[in-house]
Amino acid sequence: MNHFPHGWGRPRDDVYGAYNHAYLQPDGSKQHTQSPIVTGTSVIAVKFKDGVVIAADNLASYGSLARFTDVKRLRRFNSRVVLGFGGDVSDMQHLDRLLSTLSIREDYSSTASESDNAARELNARNLHTYLAKVMYKRRSEFNPLWNAILVVGLDGESQPFLATVDLLGTTFSAPTLATGFGAHLAQPILRRAVPDEAAVAEMTREKAVGVVRECMKVLFYRDARSIDKYSMAVVEKEKEVELVEDEQLEQQSWAFAEGIKGYGTQTV
Amino acid sequence: MTSIGTGYDLSNSVFSPDGRNFQVEYAVKAVENGGTAIGIRCKDGVVLALEKLIHSRLLKKDANKRIATVDRKVGVVSAGLLPDGRHFVSRARDEAAQWRSIYKSPIPTSSLADRMGGYVQAYTLYSSVRPFGVTAIVGGWDSEAELGVDGQVGSGPKVGAGGKREGAKSGGPYLYMIEPSGLYWGYYGAATGKGRQAAKAELEKLNLADGEISLEQGVKEAARIIYVAHEDSKDKEFELEMTWVSSLEGPTKGHHQEVPKALREEAERLAKKSLEPEDEEEEARVEGGDRMEE
């Protein structure tokens, strides 16, 4: 690699010959984002009997630098939807603004009675469908929003809803979901607790919160782009969204670090 | 109107020899036939109220709301042609959304009034359009708190340059009225529509410029004034529609909302009571128009 970012990712002149400008635009093909810049790591979520728990840490990394340490990656949309963002933070902010515009527009058609408003409010499924369209459109323009998103909340039947959409517009739904490193490190733990929809019906809120906290700890131990401060939200039937943005990982144990040899400042 | 029929009133954007734009004046006539709308600027918020004439028993009760919200903290009520009022609101919402996309924060009420004044004025400039047949009252609360930027994810640095001035205050209640000509002023109390004369007389008695009146008082006065203004067209039934927007500490937490039913009904009860001993006031009658005007 050289020091001319403009040429990165393009066919090399010394291998393929100079670009024929008669063929496309004079300055070569147009490029969009090739990689995220400031990033958030995993988001994890699990369904329980009457709702969903979601968590993400409060770090935004600039490469390997822990650049911003109080970043809120869980966003409440309304009384029954919370979104969790992994990936590029500026793209997340763009989506956040897009959603607040949507939310304002939704309020315009509100009706006289409060109960009617609850019925017509966008639910988690509506929002997931919408985000999937936005993400897929952008990837089809070769200009993706570099995020992995978890949508949690209640659907039209007031049942727990959990689904994901990523930068490619891929959608997926399961009783437990995790993005980024969490897909490798937390998902197996979550699946052990809630293997299927039948297990969701047995799951209590306390247990769900417990297993999420456990996963956040594992992620902090093993994911180098994580931090021990995190946010957690619970969306539950007939309750307001509970969103706590200053959770601290408790009862950490670094005793194992003693035994690790071979790098760091230690003398072997 | 002396120059009617001389041909200068047949097209928009044309001046008569004495410097008038008749089509704009005719648009004002459409407003003067509509149900009365008022706005009161109180010390801790703004109240908007509307006399909604009910011309058919088949209409669904308490539906068909006419006072609209723009962005979250501004209310718009208008008198005149209903569909023009909707057009006005729709444009105001677009302006508010566009403002957000540029500045990442809600549009100040004054800027919204300014932009809408400009928009309405543009409809007096061309012969290919007609002026708006509405006068709109725009009331809002500009947040007194320090607002984050839309999409903000953290609190930013705790030390260093922040550009903040110690003790600086901003925000508060704002009220504007925009006429078909595009002209607009800021008001302590604004009234338009059929009963505007009676309503204005009542508003003037409130000494609103002193800035003493509270939002709750404002609600009661607004209801009473609409009832007073309705005296002229007593034969017609009407619904009172009222909205308000308060400070962040107030009842609406900075949002523009409908006045709660209980409070509205209490205000209506007091309004009716205050009217009982009085004799009806004399006002010039304006003839009714078609169904487009309420």
Place this chain on the structure above:
Amino acid sequence: MFRNNYDNDSVTFSPQGRIFQVEYAQEAVKQGSVVVGIVSKTHAVLAALKRNAEELSSYQKKIIEIDTHYGIALAGLASDARVLSNFMKQQSLASRLTYDRPMQLADITARIGDRAQINTQQYGKRPYGVGLLIAGVDATGPHLFEFQPSGVTQEMVACGIGARSQMARTYLERNLEQFEGSNREELIRHALRALKESLSQDKELTVDNTSLGVVGTGDAKERFRLFEGTEIQSWLETTFENQGSTQEGEGMDVDK
């Protein structure tokens, strides 16, 4: 001869602040045959009287299904209604595709209202010459909206528009209290009776000239469906028990 100078286009106000072109467009609605709509707590019903150009021609289309949860009835220029109904269909499909959510009736009504308003404010355009009744169910229950060429839209409990519709409205006003608690069959019968009120003396409702649109919600959930021909025979019989097998009279005009 007296001539009204202020009625040439929709961008000219009269000295009284009226827009004659818009008022004339409202007249076009009154040329169309009558349609009626009613809502109860569970259902929304549309009923329409269809005309045919001549004995051997087919009857016009007065009720159009827009989506599975709602439909419209029209009075006035049928081609204008087709433009509007196409727009409504597109918007409704877009809502399902983008949000996986059926279009709210209040929202779609506001959208066609806004469209119609533009036609009353710009030179070179004319107002729509059609009135619509929009009836259906959504997340907030059954609804009925009236749309006018002026762009005025309003939510109603019951409504009738078109030729001689005042009689239908009088019937509806007289029976207003009963609608909310009516069941499906009662509501349909009310709609048919209201429709009948607007017929001239020599005319009857028949399986050929009557259309019905029905949709339900909640426990009585059913998709919007158009009933015509023999399907409505039994309703006609039970509603007007002493009705003979009458053919249509003469003088039936077509909607322009």
